[in-house]
Amino acid sequence: MTNFQSEATVGDLGEQGILDAILPLLDSSKASLGPGDDAGALRVRGEEVLVSVDTLVENQDFRLIWPSGQEHKAYDIGWKSIAQNVSDINAMGGKATGAVISLSLPEGTELDWVKDLAQGVTDAIKYLGAQELTVLGGDLGKASEISVTTTVLGETEHGKVLRSGAQPGDLIAIAGHVGDAGAGLDVLEHHGDSAKWNRAVRRLVAGQCRPTPPLGSGPRAAESGAHALMDVSDGLIRDGSRLAKASGVSIDFDLQVLAKFAERLKPAANLTGHDPMKWVLHGGEDFGLLAVFGKDSKIPEEFTVIGKVTARSGRRSLVTVNGKPAAAKDGFDHFS
Template sequence: MHELTVAAAGESGLLARIFPLLPQGRSTILGPGDDAALVAVPDGRAVISIDTQTQDQDFRLAWNSGYASTGRDVGWKCAAQNLSDINAMGAVPHTLFISLTLPPDTLVAWVEDFARGVRDAVHAFGADVAVAGGDLGRGREISVTATVLGDLGGRNPVLRSGAQPGDVVAVAGSPGRAAAGFALLESDVPHGSLGPAELALVGSQCRPVPPLAAGPAALDAGANAMMDLSDGLLKDAARLARASGCTLELDRDRLASFTRPLRAAADLLRKDEGGREQLVLEWAAAGGEDFALLSTFPGSTAVPDSFTVIGSVVPTAPGQDHDAVLRGGPGPTAWNATRGWDHFGAA
């Protein structure tokens, strides 16, 4: 049976198919169809973020393990990474704009599946978010760019620059799961042979679930600083440390709750016990794309239940750079912000 491509459907035909599949929300006054959208900004201030996913840089259609990313996977991840940025400011997301660049032989069914992925993610996260517009273009590879708007509800945003010595460092979410899933997808272990624990890790890479309720909860609890974890715990913690002019000391032993679920993947990929221990720590400390939430709270503050305390904020020693270091096990010079994801670094 002939499968319809985006070239055969044309721009208008493709839009007619995907608009009904995308989520609608209360903040949209005028949605897709005109030259621009009109959305309500209840707070009077708009929190705005933009992110791009590019084929073979941020996702693969075909993985070494035999898994094929679906349009739903890519649409879900588009929603997750963008809504996570708004969450990290303590705001509530309400509007998405999505631009799709597609090769002409892309199947319309893949694009429809992408739209369903965005919708399903928004619903799964419990968010009231509308796709109010965007753009379609032609290119050599699939690229997805989304802009998201959020509302602070009359409160002040939580910035990266507010951490203070004496704060505790805490994480909502489970760093390392997406990295373990990525390793399984890139491995020679056939996807069809994976068990439930390993498949759940693959799901964390393909369809991550950011803890959206944690951002407003952290703001209400008096968080001094906050950011989402997209490039790895150590690398992103170092960014927060530099912005705040301090040092974040992370406790390796307190990462145990994050490393424990990763052992199923490590058991498949590493034969020696020492190698497995190193691998799970690497995933938890340096793996990205979980879109967990990193926050610092005053030491006297009750940390919300959704957070796990993993360290503390200390003054930076004279002559040292503001940084994040992992204490315990390997020395702090071996475990620092040089690890983690960089779009322009080595693969």
């Protein structure tokens, strides 16, 4: 696996020993019944419960050691397992309230590695602002590679907001980062020696390993009457195409506005020689929030308007940039 300093491994301890070590690190205080029985229990206030699930798999979604030589810490894997799921709840206009986590591990995995992952889960919940989220339980299993599957439940105060409500004449806006995670991934995959990265490059790498979705922006957008919401997990063009298809419209992004997001990616561009606009348009996993508002809406201040919604007709592209067709196939795809 990796060079950790712990003598104990998950194979030495067995399932109960692992649970005894990591459950104290996970906050279940807000559950009506936390880990320990056959299922957890969570009181809900609304009439609907939002549900999202995502999996992080070794060598598919992360590498323990990247080609750059950078170690991908268990803490960051735990953090990201929470971040990508609470982002989905945020993208429905909701707040996350409960989580269950399934963890599959090779038996030689050091216990300290697993405890570090659990601490990343706990700290993500705290520092991302998911104050109402509590860990209800989960599952442990043996596998040939590390796999973390997290399911998050949530509620919404103003009613869920779908992808399908965008209308011609609306404005499309984004909250959070765009392109940071894509730039960071490019650096991790292709451009070591990590010891020579400057602070700006490390910030972009952190955007890939420890993303910070704009929690709270989803409920604020819903309260402001957003017509449609969606998080950006697979790239602005690919996810914008999904929103446009669901709504039966087209979207035109403003290249001049997007160039401002590309500006902050220049440290990685200087290192890699790549066009930073590639990361803005096609880089995923920043988990920024796309929101569609009526043109007369009061848009929350953390959102930047990056384009407009137009009528879909004939063979018009789902997404254009300054009126020119953009290919969604360049975004992230697990099976490409």
